[in-house]
Amino acid sequence: MIPDAVQRLVRALLDPPSTLNLSAREWNDLVLIGRNAGLLGRISTELKDRGLFHKVPQKARAHLHAALISAESDQTAIRFEVNRVVRALATVDVQIVLLKGAAYLMADLPCARGRMLGDLDLMVPLERIEDVEQALIKSGWLPAELDDYDQRFYREWMHEIPPLQHPTRETPIDLHHTIAPRTSRVRPDAKALIAAAVELSAPRLSTLGPADMVLHSAVHLFNDEVSKPLRDLFDLHQLLTEFGARAEFWNELMARAKLHGLGRPLYYALRNTRRIFMTRVPSEIEKTASQFAPAAPIGAVMDWIFIRGFMPSVGTEKDAATACARWLLYVRSHWLRMPPFMLARHLAIKAMRQIGERLRRRPIEDPE
Amino acid sequence: MLISDIPHAALAQRLRQEGVHIDTGAFTTHLRIGLPHLVEEFAQMYAQYPVEDPPGIDDARLRIDAPSFISRYWAPSAAAWMDGEKFFDPVPAKRAYTVLESGLNWAVATSLLSPMLVHAAVVERANRAAILPAPTGSGKSTLSAALSWRGWRLLSDEMTVFSFEDGTILPNPRPVSLKNKAIEIIAAFEPRAQFSPIYTGTAKGDVAYMRPPADAVARFKESVLPGLVVAPQYHEGMRATVKRMEKMEGLRWLIDNAVNYSSMLRMGFDTLTGIAERCEFYILTYSDLEEAVDVMNRLLEESLSTAASP
Amino acid sequence: MHCWGGECAVFNRLSGDTHLLDVVSSEVLRIVTAGTVETEQLCQKIAEFLDLPNSADLKENVSEILASLDELGLIEPADAC
Numbered sequence: 020m021i022p023d024a025v026q027r028l029v030r031a032l033l034d035p036p037s038t039l040n041l042s043a044r045e046w047n048d049l050v051l052i053g054r055n056a057g058l059l060g061r062i063s064t065e066l067k068d069r070g071l072f073h074k075v076p077q078k079a080r081a082h083l084h085a086a087l088i089s090a091e092s093d094q095t096a097i098r099f100e101v102n103r104v105v106r107a108l109a110t111v112d113v114q115i116v117l118l119k120g121a122a123y124l125m126a127d128l129p130c131a132r133g134r135m136l137g138d139l140d141l142m143v144p145l146e147r148i149e150d151v152e153q154a155l156i157k158s159g160w161l162p163a164e165l166d167d168y169d170q171r172f173y174r175e176w177m178h179e180i181p182p183l184q185h186p187t188r189e190t191p192i193d194l195h196h197t198i199a200p201r202t203s204r205v206r207p208d209a210k211a212l213i214a215a216a217v218e219l220s221a222p223r224l225s226t227l228g229p230a231d232m233v234l235h236s237a238v239h240l241f242n243d244e245v246s247k248p249l250r251d252l253f254d255l256h257q258l259l260t261e262f263g264a265r266a267e268f269w270n271e272l273m274a275r276a277k278l279h280g281l282g283r284p285l286y287y288a289l290r291n292t293r294r295i296f297m298t299r300v301p302s303e304i305e306k307t308a309s310q311f312a313p314a315a316p317i318g319a320v321m322d323w324i325f326i327r328g329f330m331p332s333v334g335t336e337k338d339a340a341t342a343c344a345r346w347l348l349y350v351r352s353h354w355l356r357m358p359p360f361m362l363a364r365h366l367a368i369k370a371m372r373q374i375g376e377r378l379r380r381r382p383i384e385d386p387e
Numbered sequence: 388m389l390i391s392d393i394p395h396a397a398l399a400q401r402l403r404q405e406g407v408h409i410d411t412g413a414f415t416t417h418l419r420i421g422l423p424h425l426v427e428e429f430a431q432m433y434a435q436y437p438v439e440d441p442p443g444i445d446d447a448r449l450r451i452d453a454p455s456f457i458s459r460y461w462a463p464s465a466a467a468w469m470d471g472e473k474f475f476d477p478v479p480a481k482r483a484y485t486v487l488e489s490g491l492n493w494a495v496a497t498s499l500l501s502p503m504l505v506h507a508a509v510v511e512r513a514n515r516a517a518i519l520p521a522p523t524g525s526g527k528s529t530l531s532a533a534l535s536w537r538g539w540r541l542l543s544d545e546m547t548v549f550s551f552e553d554g555t556i557l558p559n560p561r562p563v564s565l566k567n568k569a570i571e572i573i574a575a576f577e578p579r580a581q582f583s584p585i586y587t588g589t590a591k592g593d594v595a596y597m598r599p600p601a602d603a604v605a606r607f608k609e610s611v612l613p614g615l616v617v618a619p620q621y622h623e624g625m626r627a628t629v630k631r632m633e634k635m636e637g638l639r640w641l642i643d644n645a646v647n648y649s650s651m652l653r654m655g656f657d658t659l660t661g662i663a664e665r666c667e668f669y670i671l672t673y674s675d676l677e678e679a680v681d682v683m684n685r686l687l688e689e690s691l692s693t694a695a696s697p
Numbered sequence: 698m699h700c701w702g703g704e705c706a707v708f709n710r711l712s713g714d715t716h717l718l719d720v721v722s723s724e725v726l727r728i729v730t731a732g733t734v735e736t737e738q739l740c741q742k743i744a745e746f747l748d749l750p751n752s753a754d755l756k757e758n759v760s761e762i763l764a765s766l767d768e769l770g771l772i773e774p775a776d777a778c
Contacts (some may be wrong), residue, residue: 042446047445081446085498092649099712099770154653202447332471652708652713656706
């Protein structure tokens with residue numbers, strides 16, 4: 020069920036030296052799918068770290084290098100933004116917990132290598148969020164321009180305040196107070212998340228504890244809509260492999276999953292990382308996790324939806340099955356985030372807005 | 388194998404179906420064309436360019452075709468797709484060739500494959516590259532076209548591409564775009580020059596493309612280090628004059644025209660400051676092409692003798 | 698830093714930006730990069746560099762320059778312990 024091109028991509032990730040046997044055309048295909056999946060930078064760093072970069076055919080090197088440059092550019096932007104945030108919050112006594120890409124980067128985790136990082140995601144306690152937002156605004160960040168509907172959507176229903184962005188830089192900041200939307204069916208224990216946060220060597224900064232970090236990645240991937248799902252799944256594989264080297268981690272993972280009510284995303288995480296990346300999970304843990312599995316027929320459907328929906332486009336063709344799975348994932352992710360009666364209304368408004376945008380967009384200038 | 392080695396019917400079919408992988412020096416593009424008249428124009432302008440067969444690594448994928456079934460026949464138009472995404476609004480089909488050239492430029496400019504300057508032509512002589520940065524309409528394409536017939540090798544009329552590995556300039560010579568009066572000027576300047584049809588009604592007026600001289604394409608794998616930077620400024624009626632530009636001003640000029648500069652981080656900085664360290668910057672004001680060519684030759688002489696002296 | 702005619706082009710490793718600094722700003726940056734320095738000492742050095750009296754105006758200009766460089770992420774204030 021996994022397309023050949025994706026299997027080759029997975030092999031390149033799990034066994035980088037194997038790429039040295041690729042023909043020029045195979046490199047072409049790997050570059051394409053690697054880029055679509057958001058994983059090309061990772062292949063580049065692996066080859067660089069092993070001193071194999073110079074053995075790659077010259078044209079492929081240029082593409083790998085471009086992926087590295089993109090990642091480095093993104094990472095520089097995040098590092099700088101973190102630096103600016105810490106300065107802006109100098110007088111606000113609050114623990115700053117980094118999430119997702121920024122956390123991987125500042126904690127020097129393997130999954131950050133060669134990776135684009137997106138927005139800067141931060142978590143602070145719910146009761147401090149106003150203070151933090153005000154401090155950032157005072158230091159020059161601007162709230163995104165949103166209409167009333169979106170403002171309410173973010174504040175009341177999601178777990179974020181609307182993104183903040185500094186006028187001279189391009190990195191949006193997403194300020195969270197928990198790791199799943201307020202109105203969603205899962206209610207992680209935000210206080211416990213903060214209590215278990217791990218301090219980084221850099222002052223003022225923490226990340227979630229290892230088990231919580233894995234669960235956050237899982238709930239984000241399996242309950243939200245993500246742009247690069249295969250990459251996020253690879254993050255999970257790496258986190259599980261890195262943290263899983265410590266024997267106690269697995270029991271912690273189980274315990275935290277139960278505490279936060281995130282057993283179902285954990286089940287999906289373990290199952291899908293094993294299927295695609297052959298992640299090593301202790302068998303007792305797998306058995307225990309199966310208590311969180313959905314009823315059998317649903318399980319088969321979800322298997323199909325996830326595997327299919329996570330596939331990056333192969334080349335430039337968009338295939339119907341993937342598109343269908345993606346759409347199902349999209350609807351499902353919104354279903355999970357909101358009470359049912361809100362979902363239809365939200366999707367309708369979103370669709371209207373997209374149409375409005377298309378009508379407003381002016382045609383691109385005639386090329387010379 | 389060159390485009391001219393492929394019989395026309397076979398070429399048309401290949402372009403329509405599996406596409407052709409065309410090498411322009413620094414970039415290889417997987418090209419598909421669904422419009423018969425565009426196939427002919429393409430075959431004529433790119434006759435001397437090699438195709439990669441079997442295909443290797445493509446740097447971009449470009450398709451030019453009618454945007455819909457109806458528009459193939461009724462008020463025919465042409466649209467372009469890059470990596471499967473439509474990215475230009477359709478133009479009348481008879482100007483489809485301009486979309487091909489713009490598409491190829493776009494592919495280069497948006498790739499992050501190497502540091503590069505837009506709006507900067509580059510030519511080479513005596514193993515030294517002269518970069519000609521200038522805004523659109525300043526005559527740099529016309530000047531680079533003229534130079535290419537007077538002992539200079541054309542590397543590009545629009546974009547200077549640097550190797551990320553050794554800072555040399557990578558040739559990517561393509562048909563030179565000439566607008567309005569420039570078309571007749573070059574035709575008069577050089578009888579050997581061959582042109583595409585004139586495409587009318589574009590945003591910038593009439594556009595035609597000049598086939599690069601044979602040696603530009605034959606030698607397009609020969610990279611070269613930058614030697615001097617000359618910003619051309621066409622000024623009706625002016626005699627050709629040269630003014631030295633301060634290095635900091637020159638650097639500013641380069642940065643302004645470096646399209647992917649901010650993404651290139653340290654490498655971009657080093658590439659451009661490297662040029663500023665190595666090369667002199669000049670502004671060349673001119674109206675007569677022969678005079679301008681003479682000045683360029685003189686500036687090159689100076690640059691060579693400065694390097695030679697201790 | 699690459700300098701010509703007193704102006705300097707600087708690559709900011711923290712932000713990835715490139716800055717083109719005028720004569721005085723680049724001298725301030727050069728001094729601060731060489732080692733932590735007290736504002737008063739810095740003003741004195743700049744006054745010498747420009748061959749000007751260490752006046753209130755000069756101090757104000759230097760403070761502004763320091764604030765800008767700080768804002769850009771090129772330097773950091775070293776707080777008194």
